Amino acid sequence: MVTAVTTSLVALLVFLGDAGMSWLPLLAVGPALAAATCRPWGVLRIGFLATALGAVLGARSGEPVRQQAVTLAALVAVTLASALASLLRRRRERVLAAVRSVAETAQNALLKPVPATVGPFQVAVRYSAAAAEARIGGDLYALVPTPYGVRLIVGDVRGKGLPAVGTTALVLGVFREAAYDEPDLLDVVERIERSLARNLGPDDFVTAVVAGYPQPGRMEVVNCGHAPPLLVSRAGVTAVEPTQPAPPLGLRSLVDRRPGLQTLSFSDGDQLLLYTDGVTEARDGGRAFYPLAERVARHACDEPSRTLAALHDDLLAHVGGRLHDDAALLLLRKPAVVNPVAVDPVAAPPVAADPGPGP
Missing domain, CATH: 1.20.58 (Methane Monooxygenase Hydroxylase; Chain G, domain 1)
Known part of the structure; x- marks a missing residue:
């Protein structure tokens, strides 16, 4: 034209x-x-x-x-x-x-799509790679149902783009296998650590949060140098700071410190948000960081997909439309269980009232 x-x-x-x-x-x-x-x-x-x-x-x-x-x-x-x-x-x-x-094929193989419902949870995921043309980067996530309850991981590989894909594949492969095999969540983390120690270079590492839901009302969290998850409950939004700080995965040999297992109360209606530093370190034109906890309190609702959609749009607006680092968000919500009213199917029908003797 x-x-x-x-x-x-x-x-x-x-x-x-x-x-x-x-x-x-x-x-x-x-x-x-x-x-x-x-x-x-x-x-x-x-x-x-x-x-x-x-x-x-x-x-x-x-x-x-x-x-x-x-x-x-x-x-x-x-x-x-x-x-x-x-x-x-x-x-x-x-x-x-x-x-x-x-x-896209590599991303679907590594970062498998997460269904809207996994076990007792409603789930939503949002992922944006800084290498927009490649559509994959250094952030990773996985959520799998296991014999020991639902288990998940959110992590950040040092670096971004295609060079980080190999490490991402390694971590996710080991996690998916160990999550099914190991009854103890700390043993899952230990297997990932051993694998990375054998395969990563001396300057490479992975920050990660590994979590599990072994029984109703109880959430276990292991934090390895990663940003603290946010617990959304009736009391508000709380950062789950590690009680026993541990180095990122792959650096255990440099610091003689093992990660600790935290146990959280996780009731019906509670939500847990795991994310990577591409979210919290995103800056606006005035170089101000994105206030994730404040925005979660503003946008949280009963549908995780709507919550993350609002957060993602808000994050893009904060940075002016384009992220400069990989960013991942994974939100779990434990919906309230509604018990239907029990009805006895063999209950006797009501008996008509006696009209009394006729005239």
Whole structure:
């Protein structure tokens, strides 16, 4: 559309004006603009139209043949260059589409979609990678039902983008296996630590929170150098600070300190929000951090998906539309159980009142 309007405008200027051939070189704008949106054959057609129009208008202007030939040759050259640029653009688009497809496949394999209900919980997840074209990054999450209750992990691999994918795959693979095998949540964390110690470099590490719900009303949390989860209850929003701080996973050999197991009361209606530092360290134009606890108190509702949607939109508004670090949010909610009124199916029907003796 733009190319047609441009070509028509130039032709009108030449036709109505008295500047001779001076306007004709602007006909090259048509195929040049077409290279950004059209296929190569489309660019050639627009270039052919511009060249033919230039020949007609040049003959009408009465300019010397040599000058007309130079102008037309320039139009042909620009058309061919634009067609080549269109061909290269199409190839790059195909490569980018293939990269996105592979990235989406890798993300679905690593960060498997979480259903809206897992065990006794309502669940919602929001994930945004800083490497927008790759759609995967260094943040990780998983939630699995096990013989020992629902267990989950939210973590942050050092680094971001594709280089962190290998470590993400390692952590999630070990967690999913250990969560099914180990009755004790601390043993799950220990298995992840041993695997990372064998496979990570000396400067690599993973911060993580591992949690489990072994029995009704009880939530277990193990924090390894990660941001504290937020407990949303009737009392308000509370940060679950670790009572026994521990280093990130992969750095245990540098600090002789083992993580501790925290036990929380988790009643009907309570919610637990796990997140990564891409959320709390997001800054606005004034370099102010995102106030997550305050915004959770504002947006929390009975539907985790709506809560996270509101938080995600609020976070993007805070940073001006684009995150500069990977950000993950995982919200659990224990819905209240409503007990229906019991009805005895074999109860005797009511007996009609005796009308008494007749008259």
